[in-house]
Amino acid sequence: MPSNAGTTRLVIVESPAKAKTISGYLGPGYVVEASFGHVRDLPRNAADVPAKYKGEPWARLGVDVDNGFHALYVVSADRKQQISKLVKLAKEVDEIFLATDEDREGEAIAWHLVETLKPKVPVKRMVFHEITKPAIQAAVANPREIDRDLVDAQEARRILDRLYGYEVSPVLWKKVMPKLSAGRVQSVATRIVVERERQRMAFRTAEYWDILATLAVANAGEGPRTFNATLIALNGDRIATGKDFEPTTGRVRAGAGVVHLDEGGARGLAARLAGRPFTVTRVEEKPYRRRPYAPFITSTLQQEAARKLRLSSQQTMRTAQRLYENGYITYMRTDSVNLSETAIAAARRQIVELYGERSVPPEPRRYTGKVKNAQEAHEAIRPAGDNFRTPGEVAKELSAEEFKLYELIWRRTIASQMTDAVGSSVSVRIRAVTSSAEEADFGATGKTITDPGFLRAYVESSDDENAEAEDAERRLPTLVKDQPLTAEELAAQGHHTQPPSRYTEASLVKALEELGIGRPSTYASIMQTIQDRGYVTKRGQAMIPTFLAFAVIGLLERHYPRLIDYDFTASMENELDEIAGGEHAAVDFLTSFYFGSTNGTGDRAIAHAGGLKKLVTENLSEIDARSVNSIPLFTDDEGREVVVRVGRYGPYLQRAVPGEQPAAPAEGEEGGGQGDRAPIPEGLAPDELTPEKVHELFLGGGGERKLGDDPTTGEPILLKSGRFGPYVASGERKSSLLRSQTPDSLTLDEALKLLSLPRLVGVAPDGVEVFANNGRYGPYVKRGDEFRSLDSEEKMFTVTLDEALALLAAPKKGQRRAAAPPLREMGNDPLTEKPLVIKDGRFGPYVTDGETNASLRRAQTPEALTLEEASEMLAEKRAKGPAPKKKAAAKKAAPAKKTAAKKTAAAAKSTAAKKTTTAKATAAKKAPARKAAPKKAAAASPVEE
Helix, strand or coil, X not given: CCCCCCCCEEEEECCHHXXXXXXXXXXXXXXXXXXXXXXXXXXXXXXXXXXXXXXXXXXXXXXXXXCCCEECCEECHHHHHHHHHHHHHHCCCXXXXXXXXXXXXXXXXXXXXXXXXXXXXXXXXXXXXXXXHHHHHHHHHCXXXXXXXXXXXXXXXXXXXXXXXXXHHXXXXXXXXXXXXXXXXXXXXXXHHHXXXXXXXXXXXXXXXXXXXXEECCCCCCCCCEEEEEEEEECCEEECCHHHECCCCCCECCCCCEECCCHHHHHHHHHHHCCCCEEEEEEEEEEEEECCCCCECHHHHHHHHHHHHCCCHHHHHHHHHHHHHCCCEECCCCCCCCCCHHHHHHHHHHHHHHHCHHHCCCCCCCCCCCCCCCCCCCXXXXXXXXXXXXXXXXXXXXXXXXXXXXXXXXHHHHHCCCCCEEEEEEEEEEEEECCCCCEEEEEEEEEEEEECHHHHCCCCCCCCCCCCCCCCCECCCCCCCCCEEEEEEEEEEEEECCCCCCCEHHHHHHHHHHHCCCCCCCHHHHHHHHHHCCCEXXXXXXXXXXXXXXXXXXXXXXXXXXXXXXXXXXXXXXXHHHHHCCCCCHHHHHHHHHHCCCCCCCCHHHXXXXXXXXXXXXXXXXXXXXXXXXXXXXXXXXXXXXXXXXXXXXXXXXXXXXXCCCXXXXXXXXXXXXXXXXXXXXXXXHHHCCXXXXXXXXXXXXCCEEEEECCCCCCXXXXXXXXXXXXXXXXXXXXXXXXXXXXXXXXXXXXXHHHCCCEEEEECCCCCEEEEEEECCEXXXXXXXXXXXXXXXXXXXXXXXXXXXXXXXXXCCCCCXXXXXXXXXXXXXXXXXXXXXXXXXXXXXXXXXXXXXXXXXXXXXXXXXXXXXXHHHHHHHHHHCCCCCCCHHHHCCHHHHHHHHCCCHHHHHHHHHHHHHXXXXXXXXXXXXXXXXXXXXXXXXXXCC
């Protein structure tokens, strides 16, 4: 599209990929360049604060709270080179078009560009929902001004998150652990996950039984001859099912009025019904109709991509971003289910082509969103263009992940404009009477789909993996009232109630959306943040809160409940929406929230408490750190209270009789060493700390179970539990249990074998001793500095000198080889022009430019990482500066290991004693540095969002 004669225009977008696509749709009079996302932000740390502001009392916040909440913005270090380039280009053109995304973030980026570039030429705002040639040409032809209300709303959100994070996070540093973060949305998301785990911990399972009957009809005709029916009532009273039990007691709910069958009762009833006649007592048939699902919005796309494709929220959004920037789908951050008239027409045309005219309803379908506080009136997520390309047409152009996501979006969009699925459903009741006049009622349901309609294109998945698919049919024979049936089998079935399922990323996003918390642009980052901060871990798809999360949420619930209240957090979203709509002023909202002024729109409960500032300073002295970091579990059989303590080295168990305060752990000794403590193994979920598991962990950790006495030395042999698991100890000797051993079954003989390690196998011909031992990576033999792995733990006690020497003479497995080739070459960094590659390191894949390295995050893969993401990761790493050097004290224990390997078996005890002394001395030297950690953390920059 040619520009006006003699006119040159600079079009600024957010990413190089988008710039490349758009530049192909514009004529030679246009220069398209990327800003690489946000160009300015609040200072991340003290080093970012310009010299002229360093003396200001508000400089650490980056917000002058006493002067209208004026924000101090600084150009990111990794954006300065690109800004210089844009400034130069701005001086060479006649007009500037700001083509950032049309949402609050995009609007703010456009405003920041104007503030930073200070152009002397006209500036216009260019907006579009898809990157296609018609859409880009229409956007150029119909520019608008920057929407200051949207900018104010984004700026208010950013300042709000900064105030929340910078005022609340230091409370966590002082009372829980250094370097933690709190955030307006992340803390609420963490609370949701913690509350679900609490429900699981409080859950008590219940057993209940029923009977499954296999019934047969005579002269079935075309239908099935047999079908299944389940016992639902006995003598008119309903049979208990899972919903009838209290989750915290496992007992039947009071007043439920149900029959609770146990195994004996169910088997006995089945025996009494054997051979008895069964009769149909009722048949109800109803029409079945299912409307299509609405097109995707951000949250539903993340949910379905997780269910169907097993993608994390981050992976889904990164893949969708690439599809959008390359012109395959419309904008992917939206909470609108609307489709444009053009899109509806395109979908209907394609349905006719692929499924026939009968699959298109007479009138187009239009959907109404159910999301609270829906904003940013984009379209729903759909294939781009006026004529949708089928998955088959784009398959060769996309990666495997991109293709799967595009197909998902295409199918959902097409299905949204198709006819209903219709059919019939039938409900049947059957009765049998025992010889003792017991009336047993059975029920069965069936579903037949006569026209699948939209189900031919798309079937939505469920978070419940056991749920029946919507396109599944259950066919029953043709049945009528009073029809006789024969029971071919009567099987008693046992069931157990199940605790509520843990959240997945998909269901957590859904929960946040239903509460009106967060926005399409923030869901993926929140999922990542709560994992990066150590509040949540993932086991498969399930999100499991850590005990650190329990401590943080416990503190906030007890002392700042309003800050993580669901309604309060949603109300802040409402007020930000009102600012975006021009209904309220951002300054009034921020003043009320921070200072407690009752003027403006701020939350009245916070205002009444004097505002956030007063709340976090006045209540600080009331917070008891020990109480906050203690999570009660239960009282054991001996009347001792068992709690989880969150310590600096990780969580551990502690138990004591009520009223007795157990001694505080010695410096560096949180995980063991005293009788009332036991460490919690890494990866153990909170709800897995059952009384049985706790008892197992305390074996040796509390009570120090004595296995017997060493027949040689006379010293007691004790089973203990340490930070890294159970171990046996006798005098100065210690040895961890083998993988095949458990604390409950360990015998004295097995303990003596363990304490014989390291075992002197013999002396090599050159006079060097050969040892067998167990290490971090399993059993091995050692001669001098040479190590070789053994293929079994038993070999440590049986390997001969000849076998050990032969093994040591063989080539070493995994011997250092030439550097492996990179996993992927990515091209040149857009900021530095240095070539970027992804390599496989000791701790996983990382991206590097040869000087700076950045590890890939949990959800990132070498195949899916984009050049822009890699560039941004390295820029962030460079901005943080080099990692601080480790203190020399941390290395002092190393020589002891080398010396120990050269000692004879007879000297092993002495060596172990020296190592123990050295370790204690090292711990003592480290102690002052550890105590100073909170001070250092105070200068760090918490993630507020």
